[in-house]
Amino acid sequence: MLPDSGHLSPPEFNIPDTNYTNSGQLKVIWLVEGEPSRDSEYQFELQQSMDSDFGKSETLYKGPDYATFLSGLRNGTYYYRVRIVDHAGNPLSDWSTTVSMVVQHHSLFLAYVLLAVGGFVFLLTVGIVVHGFLTTRDESLKNANA
Amino acid sequence: MLHQTAILSPVMGWILIAVLGVLWIALGMYWGRKAKSMEGYMLAGRSVGLALGAATAMATWVTSNTTMLAPQFAFELGIWGMIAYSTASFGLFLFAPLAQRIRRLMPYGYTSGDFVRLRYGKIAWLIFLAISIFYGFTWLISMGMAGGILMNALAGIRYEVGMTAILFVCVVYTLFGGLYAVIGTDYIQSLIILIGIVIVGWGVLTKSDMNAVYTNLSESRPMLLSVLFPAAIMAIFNNLLFGIGEIFHSNVWWSRAFAMRKGVGWKAYILSGIFWFPVPIAAGFIALASGIFNVNVSSPDMVGPLVAARVLGQMGAVVVFVVFFCSLASSIDSLLAATSDLITEDIYRKMIHPSAGEETLRRVSSWIIVGLGVLTWIVCLPRIGTLATVLFFAGPMVGSAIWPIVTGLYWKRANSTGAVFGMLLGTAVGLFAYFEIGWFTASLIGAATSMVTVLVATYLRPAKFDWRRLDESQHHALGAEQ
Numbered sequence: 001m002l003p004d005s006g007h008l009s010p011p012e013f014n015i016p017d018t019n020y021t022n023s024g025q026l027k028v029i030w031l032v033e034g035e036p037s038r039d040s041e042y043q044f045e046l047q048q049s050m051d052s053d054f055g056k057s058e059t060l061y062k063g064p065d066y067a068t069f070l071s072g073l074r075n076g077t078y079y080y081r082v083r084i085v086d087h088a089g090n091p092l093s094d095w096s097t098t099v100s101m102v103v104q105h106h107s108l109f110l111a112y113v114l115l116a117v118g119g120f121v122f123l124l125t126v127g128i129v130v131h132g133f134l135t136t137r138d139e140s141l142k143n144a145n146a
Numbered sequence: 147m148l149h150q151t152a153i154l155s156p157v158m159g160w161i162l163i164a165v166l167g168v169l170w171i172a173l174g175m176y177w178g179r180k181a182k183s184m185e186g187y188m189l190a191g192r193s194v195g196l197a198l199g200a201a202t203a204m205a206t207w208v209t210s211n212t213t214m215l216a217p218q219f220a221f222e223l224g225i226w227g228m229i230a231y232s233t234a235s236f237g238l239f240l241f242a243p244l245a246q247r248i249r250r251l252m253p254y255g256y257t258s259g260d261f262v263r264l265r266y267g268k269i270a271w272l273i274f275l276a277i278s279i280f281y282g283f284t285w286l287i288s289m290g291m292a293g294g295i296l297m298n299a300l301a302g303i304r305y306e307v308g309m310t311a312i313l314f315v316c317v318v319y320t321l322f323g324g325l326y327a328v329i330g331t332d333y334i335q336s337l338i339i340l341i342g343i344v345i346v347g348w349g350v351l352t353k354s355d356m357n358a359v360y361t362n363l364s365e366s367r368p369m370l371l372s373v374l375f376p377a378a379i380m381a382i383f384n385n386l387l388f389g390i391g392e393i394f395h396s397n398v399w400w401s402r403a404f405a406m407r408k409g410v411g412w413k414a415y416i417l418s419g420i421f422w423f424p425v426p427i428a429a430g431f432i433a434l435a436s437g438i439f440n441v442n443v444s445s446p447d448m449v450g451p452l453v454a455a456r457v458l459g460q461m462g463a464v465v466v467f468v469v470f471f472c473s474l475a476s477s478i479d480s481l482l483a484a485t486s487d488l489i490t491e492d493i494y495r496k497m498i499h500p501s502a503g504e505e506t507l508r509r510v511s512s513w514i515i516v517g518l519g520v521l522t523w524i525v526c527l528p529r530i531g532t533l534a535t536v537l538f539f540a541g542p543m544v545g546s547a548i549w550p551i552v553t554g555l556y557w558k559r560a561n562s563t564g565a566v567f568g569m570l571l572g573t574a575v576g577l578f579a580y581f582e583i584g585w586f587t588a589s590l591i592g593a594a595t596s597m598v599t600v601l602v603a604t605y606l607r608p609a610k611f612d613w614r615r616l617d618e619s620q621h622h623a624l625g626a627e628q
Contacts, residue, residue, distance in 0.1 A: 022584070023223075023377040023584060023586075024369045024375075024377070025222055027446075060366075066444070067444035068442050068443065068444055069443050069444060069446050070367075071221055071222050071367055071369075072366070072367025072368055072369040072370035072371075073367070073369060074368055074369055105375070106380070106583070106584075107376065108374060108379075110380075110583075111377075111379040111380050112379070114383070114384075114587060114591075115382065117590065117591075117594050118382065118383020118384065118386070118387060118590045118594070119383060120594075121387060121593050122236075122387065122390075124597065125240070125549075125552060125597075128552050128557075129243055129244065132247070132555065132556030133243035133247075135556075136247060136250075136556065
């Protein structure tokens with residue numbers, strides 16, 4: 001139930017202390033006071049910005065869930081904040097404390113090296129199977145003709 | 147922790163679980179009546195034909211790994227991830243000639259462990275058993291988790307309860323029917339999966355605007371469209387080699403090679419690979435379209451079911467529930483049966499009680515199936531990670547088994563030193579990569595390390611293996627010759 005004042009404590013993020021990803025992915029989880037409920041009368045609004053003061057921001061999610069999964073982010077530092085809103089989008093709490101996430105992808109050099117190694121292992125494996133299949137098939141034919 | 151709103155009501159979820167559960171258990175008991183001997187129970191009488199053979203291979207490979215992990219790959223790694231996942235079909239294609247070779251060299255073999263023991267000796271066999279049982283267990287855990295996650299996300303059923311329900315159903319029908327039940331239910335499950343995927347894929351495709359999907363991705367998840375996405379580039383051959391390693395070493399696939407009639411195996415594996423190949427592409431596309439349907443995804447392994455159910459509405463969610471339940475069941479039953487066979491044959495009969503009769507072995511096998519189910523349930527309870535991180539933890543181990551298996555089947559010169567150190571070093575270096583670089587590199591690095599080790603050992607200490615030693619029915623004759 002909403003309190004009469006309509007003003008709630010802001011959600012809190014539950015993100016690992018190591019705010020760093022090298023694959024451009026991040027699961028953002030937030031918590032509120034008390035037990036989470038599916039039948040909540042309120043929703044959440046999650047914003048992302050590349051400015052710590054959210055001068056230019058975008059709303060990533062507005063709805064009743066308590067988490068969202070982000071992927072495909074480019075290199076950079078991203079800032080997040082979340083608040084409680086009603087179904088019309090009116091704020092029911094202040095913004096949460098801002099959290100930041102640094103995205104720094106693996107080097108392309110490492111990726112190309114592993115691509116080349118993987119391709120080499122795969123081709124040699126295919127070579128052994130094909131060669132083995134052809135030679136053992138011949139063996140069985142010879143045995144059959146013997 | 148509750149993060150996501152459900153689409154179906156819990157009552158509807160329970161009705162579906164009850165109907166599907168009763169159906170599979172009843173069919174399992176019906177087919178199980180055929181399993182009169184241990185060979186019937188473990189290997190379906192070695193008489194499985196092409197249609198059943200192809201269907202069981204395809205259905206087993208369309209698992210949570212495909213229906214839930216392929217969308218996760220696309221959602222996390224983009225276009226490259228989608229393609230990377232579909233390359234897992236190469237494992238089926240490459241196993242086709244191996245299945246033929248296995249059937250020819252070991253006409254009376256039971257497990258992949260039998261092969262490693264006879265080919266490389268006891269030390270390699272013990273290491274292989276540890277790898278294979280650990281992998282089978284990891285796969286079981288990932289699917290038990292997937293069942294719980296699925297029922298929670300689609301029907302709001304608590305994770306622990308949903309996970310328990312699917313494990314219980316699969317344990318019961320595998321217990322009663324053995325491989326007959328597994329292959330029989332796989333056939334029906336593969337039909338349901340194929341029809342369901344066509345319905346879901348068609349539904350999503352007709353409601354998707356490709357331009358909108360592209361625009362949405364380029365604005366909100368730009369790296370998913372990038373050809374220069376480092377993690378995705380690394381994942382391409384990692385996933386391919388993981389798939390090859392899974393199929394080459396796992397008793398799930400070997401038991402099917404032994405169970406199929408002579409000459410059927412290679413055709414069945416080629417056919418199943420062809421049927422399987424487009425499934426991850428379709429499943430992956432569903433994930434990439436999540437943005438335009440405003441589907442919030444709180445856990446990447448749920449992106450496929452959530453988008454499909456949201457786009458297709460309540461009826462669609464029912465179809466999705468049925469398809470995913472079937473895909474999970476078809477793999478859980480296979481793993482329970484194959485892992486139980488491995489433990490019964492390789493550990494109980496070979497190490498503990500060599501003179502055990504059929505009745506004893508059947509009883510032991512049943513207890514192992516129950517034990518595996520209980521152990522999986524215990525480990526699944528805390529939901530320790532996403533499906534990808536759990537499953538790919540076994541990546542270095544299965545990757546390191548590729549070369550010992552494939553060279554062991556085709557090269558007389560391959561030796562036990564190469565196999566032992568290939569598996570040990572491949573696992574160690576691959577696990578280092580798992581923790582230091584990421585799960586999307588571990589199988590690749592494990593396989594590469596194992597390959598180099600096997601090549602060096604074969605060059606330095608070439609063996610001269612007599613292929614007849616793989617056929618245990620000839621051992622008496624061979625002993626007389628010597």
